[in-house]
Amino acid sequence: MLENDNALKAEGLTIGYGERTVIDNLSLDFPAGRMTAILGPNGCGKSTLLRALARLITPGKGKVTLGSDNIFSMDTRALARRLAILPQASKAPEGITVADLVRRGRTPWRGLFSAWSEADAAAVARALKEVGLTDMSERPIDQLSGGQRQRAWVALVLAQDTPCLLLDEPTTWLDLTHQIEVLSLIRERNRAQGVTVVTVLHDLNLAARFYDTLVLLGPNGMVAAGAPQDVLTEDNLMIGFGLSAMVVPDPITGTPMVVPR
Numbered sequence: 117m118l119e120n121d122n123a124l125k126a127e128g129l130t131i132g133y134g135e136r137t138v139i140d141n142l143s144l145d146f147p148a149g150r151m152t153a154i155l156g157p158n159g160c161g162k163s164t165l166l167r168a169l170a171r172l173i174t175p176g177k178g179k180v181t182l183g184s185d186n187i188f189s190m191d192t193r194a195l196a197r198r199l200a201i202l203p204q205a206s207k208a209p210e211g212i213t214v215a216d217l218v219r220r221g222r223t224p225w226r227g228l229f230s231a232w233s234e235a236d237a238a239a240v241a242r243a244l245k246e247v248g249l250t251d252m253s254e255r256p257i258d259q260l261s262g263g264q265r266q267r268a269w270v271a272l273v274l275a276q277d278t279p280c281l282l283l284d285e286p287t288t289w290l291d292l293t294h295q296i297e298v299l300s301l302i303r304e305r306n307r308a309q310g311v312t313v314v315t316v317l318h319d320l321n322l323a324a325r326f327y328d329t330l331v332l333l334g335p336n337g338m339v340a341a342g343a344p345q346d347v348l349t350e351d352n353l354m355i356g357f358g359l360s361a362m363v364v365p366d367p368i369t370g371t372p373m374v375v376p377r
Contacts, residue, residue: 120183121148121183121184121279122182122279123145123183124169126142126146126179126180127179128179129141129142129175131168131175138161141178142178142338146169146312148312150306150313150328151327152329153314153315153317153323153326153327154166154315155317155323155331155347156332156333156357157356157357157358159335160333160334160335160356161333163284163285163316166316167201167284169314170199170282171187171190182198182280193224196224196276196278197224197225198278198279198280199278199281200221201283202269202282202284203284204284208265208268210258212257213253213254214244214252214257217268217269217271218271218275221272222275224276239277242274243271244271248297249264249268262289263290266287266289270283270286270298270302280313281305281313281314282314283302283313283314283315286298287299299322299325302315315327321366321371321374324348324366324372324373324374325369328343330343330344331347332352332356339355340356344372345371348372362377
């Protein structure tokens with residue numbers, strides 16, 4: 117598959133709920149093989165945009181393309197082999213084990229009566245190892261902490277082994293150490309395999325550290341999109357969040373670091 121086949125593009129998206137328009141005529145490119153973080157205040161449409169990119173909601177106007185294909189015209193299985201999404205507040209069936217949950221990530225690659233393959237087993241084992249849950253694979257999900265559950269869901273989308281990953285707040289419930297670990301492993305997938313990653317995040321400084329491109333949405337639409345240093349400016353933070361802040365170099369990475377006043 118060519119790299120450009122993994123490029124996501126939103127063209128003229130307008131999405132609303134009832135009479136309320138959340139996304140209005142938005143056009144954005146999400147570069148193939150790069151990591152893009154969507155930022156913004158609560159209610160600005162971050163998760164709505166991500167759900168439209170995953171075909172979980174249908175826009176009133178506009179389209180989303182993956183490579184040259186309109187995702188709303190694609191076969192469901194074909195789309196699931198190219199794009200995986202980790203939504204907010206995922207809920208597992210009662211009593212399911214970690215391993216059984218992660219195995220569900222292999223569904224797009226298996227026919228109705230297909231036998232479990234070595235490739236399936238390897239993908240699940242690799243995903244469990246990446247999130248540090250190998251030793252907990254036979255434990256029921258409902259016996260795990262919130263952070264462990266979140267890592268299990270991340271493992272599910274990694275096991276799906278798609279060239280495009282959409283993640284809605286993947287660091288929810290995680291302490292800072294595990295936030296960094298999860299974002300690091302996602303970046304490792306990106307760098308090693310050229311996976312296109314689009315993530316909704318709240319932590320501006322982690323977004324600047326780990327992501328190539330930032331998209332900042334505000335109450336009135338898109339504020340800025342581009343490299344972290346071009347998006348996380350004092351003026352943009354005031355427009356997007358109403359936040360008075362200094363932006364200084366991160367002493368470890370040199371990336372922008374937001375310090376609220």
